[in-house]
Amino acid sequence: MKRIMLIIFIILLTGCGKAEYNTQYLDVFDTYTTFQAYCSSQQEFDEISQGLHSEMTRLNKLFDIYNDYEGISNLKAINDNAGKKPVSVDKDLYELIKAGVNAYDETDGYINIAMGSVLKVWHNYREEALASPEKAAVPSYDELSEAARHTDIGSIILDDDTMSVYISDKYTSIDPGAIAKGYAADRAREYLENKGVTAALLNLGGNVICLNDDSKPLWKIGVQKPEEGSSEYVYKLDLNNKSAVSSGNYQRYYMYNGKVYHHIIDKNTLMPADNNKSVTIVSNSSLEGDIYSTYLFILPYSEGSKIAEEKGFEAVWVDNEDKVTANVAQGK
Amino acid sequence: MNNSFFKVRDIIIIAAILAAAFILYIGIEYTSRQGYTAEILLNNEVIKTLDLREDTLYSPEELPHVVFEVKEGSVRFMESDCPDKICVNTGYINKRGQTAVCLPNRLVLRIRGNDVDTVL
Known part of the structure; x- marks a missing residue:
């Protein structure tokens, strides 16, 4: 009998390794989030998933520019106090804004978190058009250029000692849209690593981070066909302990006179950038991927491809004719 | 058989476990392929x-x-x-x-x- 017990024990041991579990969140970062991980039990997965969800919810509240939350000094509070006073904030929000200011220099001003006033104009037109499509319209150049007078990145004044942020122009506001999910995805990776998770995949509505171990050496990622809600993909990436981020014209948009008006605005024209349908960046840091996917989405392929090469990013472009171009730069 | 390393009962139990594992494997494989x-x-x-x-x-x-x-x-x-x-x-x-x-x-x-x- 002892022998049988031993055999059963061995079978149990080898047969009950880790299995893949998955879940989704519908209430963080205004997007559809999916989470997959290899765990030894549903219970273990649920604990990790719940912890991850609270962490994402916490960051979502900090980075929110539309809502107040009791007891939280968030980005809306910084914007509300523009021209009035500095606001002391949580480390994560401070780091996010600092990263945003750095991104401005790195991207020749194309990624400008101080462009809140212009993005707000587009946001309002989009909300209006989505609520009642017959009222769809495009903001006038006057309205946009008036807003663009208040987009100086220098108006954001940071104080490392007190971890406070002050916007010196009362008409300027911060919109972290191009970096918030990337920052959050990097924190998610840290969270999972700290919990000892070694194989996991988080897709934060276009921002993917993954962890791999020997049992799951690769995650297969599809670059979405550039249509809203499509589960079809046009290119396949194999990721190992990396991030992948897509910026596309199908993510947040409205239609006017048969034309797509999406959410990624070119600082030069103040209009939605129209060089590509989507750009996907594979990088180590999801924050960096977020910044560069937006930056390269705005630029024409001829310029963007050079930058991708310099940075050593693997990148995938889907152009306006649905043609897919991928560079397979390695390293970094 | 009585004196061998495995008793008949052992073999039956082992066979049953293997059969159960096989059925489970086929089941998982089948559903995941749908x-x-x-x-x-x-x-x-x-x-x-x-x-x-x-x-x-x-x-x-x-x-x-x-x-x-x-x-x-x-x-x-x-x-x-x-x-x-x-x-x-x-x-x-x-x-x-x-x-x-x-x-x-x-x-x-x-x-x-x-x-x-x-x-x-």
Whole structure:
């Protein structure tokens, strides 16, 4: 009998390794989030998933520019106090804004978190058009250029000692849209690593981070066909302990006179950038991927491809004719 | 047999465990191979995708005499006006990569395999 017990024990041991579990969140970062991980039990997965969800919810509240939350000094509070006073904030929000200011220099001003006033104009037109499509319209150049007078990145004044942020122009506001999910995805990776998770995949509505171990050496990622809600993909990436981020014209948009008006605005024209349908960046840091996917989405392929090469990013472009171009730069 | 390393009872138990594991393995393999989306192609162009989780009937506008049926995760050519009825006779399909074809009507019904972990 002892022998049988031993055999059963061995079978149990080898047969009950880790299995893949998955879940989704519908209430963080205004997007559809999916989470997959290899765990030894549903219970273990649920604990990790719940912890991850609270962490994402916490960051979502900090980075929110539309809502107040009791007891939280968030980005809306910084914007509300523009021209009035500095606001002391949580480390994560401070780091996010600092990263945003750095991104401005790195991207020749194309990624400008101080462009809140212009993005707000587009946001309002989009909300209006989505609520009642017959009222769809495009903001006038006057309205946009008036807003663009208040987009100086220098108006954001940071104080490392007190971890406070002050916007010196009362008409300027911060919109972290191009970096918030990337920052959050990097924190998610840290969270999972700290919990000892070694194989996991988080897709934060276009921002993917993954962890791999020997049992799951690769995650297969599809670059979405550039249509809203499509589960079809046009290119396949194999990721190992990396991030992948897509910026596309199908993510947040409205239609006017048969034309797509999406959410990624070119600082030069103040209009939605129209060089590509989507750009996907594979990088180590999801924050960096977020910044560069937006930056390269705005630029024409001829310029963007050079930058991708310099940075050593693997990148995938889907152009306006649905043609897919991928560079397979390695390293970094 | 009595004096050997394994007793008869041991072997029966081991065999039972292995059989159970095998059945479980086949079950998991079978369910994971089931697809969720079928595509209908006319002249090599996708004219319709069907969600196999929702029972439904569908006829292409161009070919009103052809009827597709989605039922309990499977899909088939239910009716067709073609002479040979090969498509109808294929019956239900439900696994990734499976196809049913109606050459006279230039129609292909196939289950799409989502062979990636996520799409972004």
